[in-house]
Amino acid sequence: MTSPPTLLNSCAWAATAREAAFRIDKPPARVRTSRVFALDPGAGTVVADLVRLPWHDTRFIPSVDLGRLDDELRDADFAMMIATADDGAAAASAIGHACAHRGITTAGIVLGLGYQTTEAVAALRPHARVLLVTEDRQDIVEILSEVGA
Numbered sequence: 209m210t211s212p213p214t215l216l217n218s219c220a221w222a223a224t225a226r227e228a229a230f231r232i233d234k235p236p237a238r239v240r241t242s243r244v245f246a247l248d249p250g251a252g253t254v255v256a257d258l259v260r261l262p263w264h265d266t267r268f269i270p271s272v273d274l275g276r277l278d279d280e281l282r283d284a285d286f287a288m289m290i291a292t293a294d295d296g297a298a299a300a301s302a303i304g305h306a307c308a309h310r311g312i313t314t315a316g317i318v319l320g321l322g323y324q325t326t327e328a329v330a331a332l333r334p335h336a337r338v339l340l341v342t343e344d345r346q347d348i349v350e351i352l353s354e355v356g357a
Contacts, residue, residue: 241265241286242267242352245299247295250293251290255268258349266352277303281312284310285312288314289303289316293328297328297331300328300331300332303335308335315355316338317340318342319343319345
């Protein structure tokens with residue numbers, strides 16, 4: 209027996225009242241110990257704004273000091289890297305390798321238009337389980353909220 213193919217409009221089916229009954233409407237069962245790294249000065253400004261919001265156990269790193277990376281990742285189980293420009297590729301690679309070695313789940317957020325940040329996207333792609341290119345800062349807040357940061 210074969211199942212029908214997934215159609216492009218399949219996601220719309222999940223928006224029905226019947227499907228909504230199966231959604232989980234409560235916060236994550238466990239709070240993650242999260243780190244949010246700014247990979248460039250523009251991302252540092254974004255991270256400085258995020259600090260003002262209420263979070264559980266999240267440490268925000270507005271400028272990456274690779275010499276302190278071991279300390280920054282101690283006890284972390286989720287790391288988000290934020291880029292707004294192409295000049296954080298080396299930091300993205302170092303953080304990504306360190307997280308992979310420790311089994312830390314990673315996400316990469318590139319704020320800006322994709323064609324303006326191609327190197328940032330290329331640097332984050334091999335190291336981020338989730339990679340989002342967006343122009344909306346609120347996407348960062350939503351992702352952090354969903355992972356229980």
